[in-house]
Amino acid sequence: xxxxxxxxxxxxxxxxxxxxxxILDMEExxxxxxxxxxxxxxxxxxxxxxxxxxxxxxxxxxxxxxxPPQVDVIFSDIELIEPEQSRVTLGKxxxxxxxxxxxxxxxxxxxxxxxxxxxxxxxxxxxxxPYYTLDGATKLGNFLKFWKGGRMVLNIAEMxxxxxxxxxxxxxxxxxxFHERGIRDKVDITFTTPLSGAxxxxxxxxxxxxxxxxxxxxxxxxxxxxxxxxxxxxxxSYDETEIGYDVLVTIPTNMGAEVxxxxxxxxxxxxxxxxxxxxxxxxxxxxWIIGDAGNLPASKAGSVAHFMLDILIENIHRDMExxxxxxxxxxxxxxxxxxxxxxxxxxxxxxxxEPLPGKFPLPGFGPFSLLKESYANHWGKMMFRWMYWNIxxxxxxxxxxxxxxxxxxxx
Amino acid sequence: xxxxxxxxxxDDGYMTEPAQWTEELATALAEKEGxxxxxxxxxxxxxxxxxxxxxxxxxxxxxxxxxxGVTTKDLFKLFPKGPAKKVAKISGLGKPEGCV
Numbered sequence: 001x002x003x004x005x006x007x008x009x010x011x012x013x014x015x016x017x018x019x020x021x022x023i024l025d026m027e028e029x030x031x032x033x034x035x036x037x038x039x040x041x042x043x044x045x046x047x048x049x050x051x052x053x054x055x056x057x058x059x060x061x062x063x064x065x066x067x068p069p070q071v072d073v074i075f076s077d078i079e080l081i082e083p084e085q086s087r088v089t090l091g092k093x094x095x096x097x098x099x100x101x102x103x104x105x106x107x108x109x110x111x112x113x114x115x116x117x118x119x120x121x122x123x124x125x126x127x128x129x130p131y132y133t134l135d136g137a138t139k140l141g142n143f144l145k146f147w148k149g150g151r152m153v154l155n156i157a158e159m160x161x162x163x164x165x166x167x168x169x170x171x172x173x174x175x176x177x178f179h180e181r182g183i184r185d186k187v188d189i190t191f192t193t194p195l196s197g198a199x200x201x202x203x204x205x206x207x208x209x210x211x212x213x214x215x216x217x218x219x220x221x222x223x224x225x226x227x228x229x230x231x232x233x234x235x236x237s238y239d240e241t242e243i244g245y246d247v248l249v250t251i252p253t254n255m256g257a258e259v260x261x262x263x264x265x266x267x268x269x270x271x272x273x274x275x276x277x278x279x280x281x282x283x284x285x286x287x288w289i290i291g292d293a294g295n296l297p298a299s300k301a302g303s304v305a306h307f308m309l310d311i312l313i314e315n316i317h318r319d320m321e322x323x324x325x326x327x328x329x330x331x332x333x334x335x336x337x338x339x340x341x342x343x344x345x346x347x348x349x350x351x352x353x354e355p356l357p358g359k360f361p362l363p364g365f366g367p368f369s370l371l372k373e374s375y376a377n378h379w380g381k382m383m384f385r386w387m388y389w390n391i392x393x394x395x396x397x398x399x400x401x402x403x404x405x406x407x408x409x410x411x
Numbered sequence: 412x413x414x415x416x417x418x419x420x421x422d423d424g425y426m427t428e429p430a431q432w433t434e435e436l437a438t439a440l441a442e443k444e445g446x447x448x449x450x451x452x453x454x455x456x457x458x459x460x461x462x463x464x465x466x467x468x469x470x471x472x473x474x475x476x477x478x479x480g481v482t483t484k485d486l487f488k489l490f491p492k493g494p495a496k497k498v499a500k501i502s503g504l505g506k507p508e509g510c511v
Contacts, residue, residue: 158472196493202422222492224472226484238487268473297468 002029005088005099007078008257009035011043011393012291012305013105014066018395019313021070031070032097034090036077038063041134042388043162044302044381047169047338049137050129051177052145056138058385066393078106081263083284101286101316104272106257108162108292108300114253115157116227123230128248131170132162140249144177149186150246155235156193157225160269161254162292162300164200165347167191168208169338170249175215176340189216192223192235192243201354204347207371211339254300256293271295276351277327279312280319288316298331298351306392307332307402332404334360336381344377346370350404356411361399363408370409415439424500432503440501444490448501452489455479459502469504471495 004020006013017033024031045059067073076093081102088097110132112119118128129140152174156167171191178184191198191212197205198212198219212219226238234242255261256270265272265281273282274294281287281294289296290312291305298304308329315325331351338344346368347355359366367376392398418436419427426432437456441448448456458479462470472495476483490497495507 194493196496224487224493238484239491268471268477 002100003098004029004031004101004103005097006031006033006103006105007035007081007088007259008105008107008291008293009033009063009067009073010040010105010107010291011302012107012293012308013103014040014063014393015306015309015395016103016105016290016312017067017071018393019309021068022395023313023317026070030072032072032074032099033067034074034076034078034088034093034097035063036075036092038075040066040393042385043132044388045385046131046134046137047166047173049134050131050140050144050170051173052141056134059134061389066389078257078259079262081259081265083263083265083281083287086286099286101288101320102284103288103290103312103316104260104281104293105290105305106260106293108254108256108271110252111255112250112252114255115225115250117230118157118228118250118252120228120230123228123248127233127246128228128230128250130250130252132166132251132254143247147183147247149178149183151188151190151244152247152249153190153192153235153243153245154249154251155223155225156195156251157253158194159200160300161251163335164299164301165335165337167193167251168198168212171212171217172215172340173338175217179341188218190218190220190243190245192220192225192237194222194224196221201349204349204355204371208337208345211345211373215340254292260293267295269295275325275327276331277329278315278325279308279329280315280325285319288312296329296331298329299333299335301333301335302388302392303334304332306398307334307400309395310402328403330403332402334400336377336384338378338381339373342378343373343375344381345373346377346380348404348409353404353406353409356409358409360408415443423506425505426500426503429503429505437501437503440503444497444501446490446497446501449489451481451485455481455486455489455498456502459498459504463502463504469495469499469502469507471507 039060040063042059045054048054077091079091080089125139130136178187198209199205224238227236234244236242260266261270272294274289276296292300311328334348349355357371360368360370418431459470486494
């Protein structure tokens with residue numbers, strides 16, 4: 001019996017498990033998936049929790065619901081990966097697994113301890129909150145419900161981060177939320193980012209930056225946080241610029257799983273060096289990547305993991321048949337950006353083509369508008385949660401192609 | 412000799428023909444950024460060029476601090492404001508790929 005092992009049962013790992021059972025001869029193969037957590041989190045939903053649009057119950061379901069019965073599911077932490085031996089040691093489950101193929105889908109996670117003072121007990125989850133965890137998003141929601149106003153600062157500690165549009169969405173939704181609560185005039189919102197503008201790509205950066213301006217949100221670009229001084233309630237940058245806050249919403253340093261670092265497989269942020277077009281790791285032929293776990297210069301987002309899926313599966317299948325993998329992954333990302341007041345913006349881009357205006361997915365028709373606010377875009381995002389739980393995770397067909405298309409885009 | 416006058420920079424200020432890079436040019440590019448190069452600057456520039464030759468991409472801030480043995484705080488003093496971008500510009504490399 002040969003073993004196909006998947007580490008991580010989040011968006012990427014779950015989709016791979018569902019696809020592999022269709023491809024592999026289950027008389028010959030066993031498919032094993034390991035994750036330390038029994039709960040599947042719909043991470044795009046965390047954004048809505050601080051503003052009361054979603055409750056925690058809307059974004060969690062048991063992982064088992066999305067994994068086919070043919071798959072051997074083990075809930076355990078992973079102690080060590082030994083790629084030279086094709087072996088993985090599990091902690092809690094106290095066993096070793098020898099694999100023939102390994103897909104790493106261990107994702108990325110926030111590390112507030114990388115910034116001095118950020119997670120000091122005196123302020124952490126009191127007036128300093130992350131919203132990239134369910135706990136942080138929930139506590140921030142409880143705080144904002146009763147907040148009387150003041151200075152809100154949203155800081156990105158360093159790039160890359162998971163879902164690079166999420167900070168902008170947070171700001172747009174905060175503006176809307178405070179309007180609804182009737183205290184927008186009492187809230188000063190500031191966005192401090194290590195990027196040189198609102199976003200990473202020039203055209204989108206300029207349009208989204210303009211939207212920040214229209215909503216009276218201050219943008220402080222090229223801001224590299226050094227420390228948080230919660231006594232003085234300021235964040236301080238490496239060039240000693242202090243910015244005061246009453247509530248600090250933080251996107252701490254994002255890193256790959258600790259087991260990647262402990263196993264000596266990652267770069268300085270524990271991301272696994274990976275071929276950005278084939279999704280095979282640089283060093284080990286039988287180790288592959290999906291989602292955030294690799295060092296690819298693509299956005300770390302569920303939509304990207306979805307666009308990787310068919311290419312990854314085909315390449316693994318080719319490798320099993322002794323064929324070379326195809327360099328077909330183009331870095332395709334597709335992101336709904338909530339902009340508040342029941343509107344949204346949609347962007348669609350890849351390694352080479354920045355987000356452009358146009359219509360999506362049907363050229364000229366839409367119903368979604370690219371790089372432009374519309375009500376349809378907002379409803380697309382709201383509908384997406386249903387599609388995620390019911391179609392995407394189970395590896396079903398979605399109305400989007402893996403590779404980006406120029407049709408419907410205006411240069 | 413290659414000088415600032417006969418090289419082209421892209422919209423973001425990175426050299427379009429990295430093969431034209433010379434040490435004299437680095438000194439001139441640094442002056443344009445208001446930086447006078449010292450030995451420590453050169454350690455970082457040399458490390459970054461070696462790293463880029465290896466990986467094909469300009470190093471990120473973390474790769475520089477770890478690889479060239481300099482603290483982040485000092486790196487910001489040597490190359491004020493965005494050091495990873497400034498190092499890449501002066502070293503004749505492309506934009507660091509941390510920004511996606």
